[in-house]
Amino acid sequence: MAQQAITLMYERNAPDNGIAWRRVAYLLHLSRILDEMEETRLVPERKVLYQFSARGHDMAQIILGLQLTNRHDAACGYYRSRPLLLSLGVDPADALGSAMGRAGGYSDGRDIGVVFNYPNRNGASALPMCGGVGAQYTPTAGWAEALRYYATVLGEKDYRDAIAVVLGGDGSIASNGFWSALTIATTQKLPMLFYVEDNGYGISVPSDLQTPGGNIAANLASWRDLTIFEGDGSNPGDVARLTQQAVDFVRGRRMPALLRLSVPRLEGHSFQDTQSYKSEAVVKAEWARDPLPRLRDYLVPSVLSADEWETCRQEAGDIAERARVEAEGRGVASPETVTRHVFYDGEIQSMGGQHCDGYQAPECSDEAAPGGQRINMVTAIRRTLEHELAINKRVVLFGEDIGPKGGVHAVTLGLQEKFGKERVFDTSLSEEGIVGRAVGMALAGLVPVPEIQFRKYAEPATEQINDCGTIRWRTNNRFAAPVVLRMPGGFFKCGDPWHSQTNEVAFIHQPGWKVAVPSNAEDAVGLLRTALRGNDPVIFFEHRAMLDHQWARRPYPGDNYALPFGKARFTRTGDAITIVTWGAMVPRCEEAAEGISADVIDLRTLMPWDRASVVSSVRRTRRCLIVHEDLGTAGFGAEIAAVIAGEVFMDLDAPVSRLTMPDIPSPHNPTLLDWAVPSVESIRQKIAALVEY
Numbered sequence: 001m002a003q004q005a006i007t008l009m010y011e012r013n014a015p016d017n018g019i020a021w022r023r024v025a026y027l028l029h030l031s032r033i034l035d036e037m038e039e040t041r042l043v044p045e046r047k048v049l050y051q052f053s054a055r056g057h058d059m060a061q062i063i064l065g066l067q068l069t070n071r072h073d074a075a076c077g078y079y080r081s082r083p084l085l086l087s088l089g090v091d092p093a094d095a096l097g098s099a100m101g102r103a104g105g106y107s108d109g110r111d112i113g114v115v116f117n118y119p120n121r122n123g124a125s126a127l128p129m130c131g132g133v134g135a136q137y138t139p140t141a142g143w144a145e146a147l148r149y150y151a152t153v154l155g156e157k158d159y160r161d162a163i164a165v166v167l168g169g170d171g172s173i174a175s176n177g178f179w180s181a182l183t184i185a186t187t188q189k190l191p192m193l194f195y196v197e198d199n200g201y202g203i204s205v206p207s208d209l210q211t212p213g214g215n216i217a218a219n220l221a222s223w224r225d226l227t228i229f230e231g232d233g234s235n236p237g238d239v240a241r242l243t244q245q246a247v248d249f250v251r252g253r254r255m256p257a258l259l260r261l262s263v264p265r266l267e268g269h270s271f272q273d274t275q276s277y278k279s280e281a282v283v284k285a286e287w288a289r290d291p292l293p294r295l296r297d298y299l300v301p302s303v304l305s306a307d308e309w310e311t312c313r314q315e316a317g318d319i320a321e322r323a324r325v326e327a328e329g330r331g332v333a334s335p336e337t338v339t340r341h342v343f344y345d346g347e348i349q350s351m352g353g354q355h356c357d358g359y360q361a362p363e364c365s366d367e368a369a370p371g372g373q374r375i376n377m378v379t380a381i382r383r384t385l386e387h388e389l390a391i392n393k394r395v396v397l398f399g400e401d402i403g404p405k406g407g408v409h410a411v412t413l414g415l416q417e418k419f420g421k422e423r424v425f426d427t428s429l430s431e432e433g434i435v436g437r438a439v440g441m442a443l444a445g446l447v448p449v450p451e452i453q454f455r456k457y458a459e460p461a462t463e464q465i466n467d468c469g470t471i472r473w474r475t476n477n478r479f480a481a482p483v484v485l486r487m488p489g490g491f492f493k494c495g496d497p498w499h500s501q502t503n504e505v506a507f508i509h510q511p512g513w514k515v516a517v518p519s520n521a522e523d524a525v526g527l528l529r530t531a532l533r534g535n536d537p538v539i540f541f542e543h544r545a546m547l548d549h550q551w552a553r554r555p556y557p558g559d560n561y562a563l564p565f566g567k568a569r570f571t572r573t574g575d576a577i578t579i580v581t582w583g584a585m586v587p588r589c590e591e592a593a594e595g596i597s598a599d600v601i602d603l604r605t606l607m608p609w610d611r612a613s614v615v616s617s618v619r620r621t622r623r624c625l626i627v628h629e630d631l632g633t634a635g636f637g638a639e640i641a642a643v644i645a646g647e648v649f650m651d652l653d654a655p656v657s658r659l660t661m662p663d664i665p666s667p668h669n670p671t672l673l674d675w676a677v678p679s680v681e682s683i684r685q686k687i688a689a690l691v692e693y
């Protein structure tokens, strides 16, 4: 359909346009009363620590929210989205209690009060919001993508009319996430509505610094496959028609649209913001556009009598007061519970991943089946993906060049041909988009397996990776997004600062992610299978040097082979020294330890890591060398060394020692690279020094 820009004029008399106006009036009063209660009581009493007024944004959000009626609809908003949440059915006591950081609610006091989530099996859900501006966009695109997947690939009819809606301010439209999601939604033709609430400011920065001329709708008028709607978000008639048109369009056409409504921000950005950057005239003009009196004018008397309007206000006041009493009565969660729900601990989340839809993993075994064909690590990973794709239709693979080309490392070769473009597909070149859409797909119950082409290129996705990992914790187990994020890295025949870093430790500092670092084909099969059947997000690190390394070739251990995370493999055993390592350093350590009685421990996973095996081995050998490719300072070896120092100090006969790359990027020339990466010879020397110490 051709692009269209629709601007409707203010209309004084309310027609019967299918909007539940009484409910709008009630919810708008409720939202206002909650804002006011916070501003006049709860913030001064220090019961609410951060407050972001929604005044001015509220009416339009409520009218939009009341149209999200399909139970697979989902919206993702931001810190000013409480009115929408109320319209979806969030309990006001949860809203207030969460703002106060009380027990229960949407995060049990863990997340900042204004960042919501709402798993709802009977109506539209609110996807876990983020504090980062713009982070809401790509997960919403992922939800939209999942809706199509359920409808087409899985043939589930009740997904056919569902839509995804993302809310953002005029500041957010300058973010990477916005552009990434816009590209995804329009190239993929997804049922996604971008709802931009333009209040003219991002805190104090005017919107013409976010987009030239300040109007994103005007600037996107020629964007292909995007239909634009635009109007005055303080005008009830405009809002009703435009939200209906935009929602109907996305529902009916299964295509993306952008609705920009200009709204006044009637208070400061947050409670602390005095708005010194706005002139008195601007503030006055904003208050002249307050949607609350406009709504009253619009509804009374043609739709509601003055008494009914007043009744709505009183009802809202009563409910808000009751909610406050209930919320204040909730108390604070016990501090020791705050370490729960970083990972799945047997209590299934309410929404996200396949496990909460009754998934039962097939029988697995950590015993390799005999007689398997000897294969390299590339084939091992491909074969595991292929099997899981074949037995589980929720598994979906995507990334740059993974389709017809089969990936730049050939891991996905032939998989698109076999499983089709819906299940194995190429993406636009945006790592934030790749990971963000995976998060949305996982929230919708799929098993997304995104590929990042090289570990370094996960950096544009850092925010999405961090936010994904914390979902379970910050929603207090209401949501989880078990994504299996594959990425190759490390040196290969040469190094360089872009393709060769490992920096796996960075992921260990992202709470909620498990991290697998297999060194060989058999472990790759076992760990990947566990990841694909598990209930937590996993970084699956594929070392480039090992993908076709002769040492890493192993017999295929079978279609049911699965390895537990946190269980190391002793590739050699002995008494004189413990060598702890992983990835491409394992064969080097093995070779260096030849002729010496050594425990060589391949950790296989770094989160969790097999602390118990390492500690008991060092207690016995009394010496420990940790070898890794990543940089020395604050590399994962530092963590292992600290644990050994803390737990085995009295048993040590030599200082705990590390051999790592120096703190430099990976050098390109093989001579320089060989000098920088621990070699068999340098490991051997270090072992000798420790054994003789």
Ligand SMILES: Cc1ncc(C[n+]2csc(CCOP(=O)(O)OP(=O)(O)O)c2C)c(N)n1
Residues within 6 Å of the ligand: 080, 131, 132, 133, 134, 168, 169, 170, 171, 172, 173, 199, 201, 202, 203, 265, 269
């Ligand atoms: C990635 C990121 N950068 C900066 C901030 C700090 N910050 C919070 S809100 C905000 C302005 C956002 O403005 P807009 O998107 O227009 O929404 P509004 O507050 O006007 O509703 C900024 C800069 C943040 N939360 N996230």
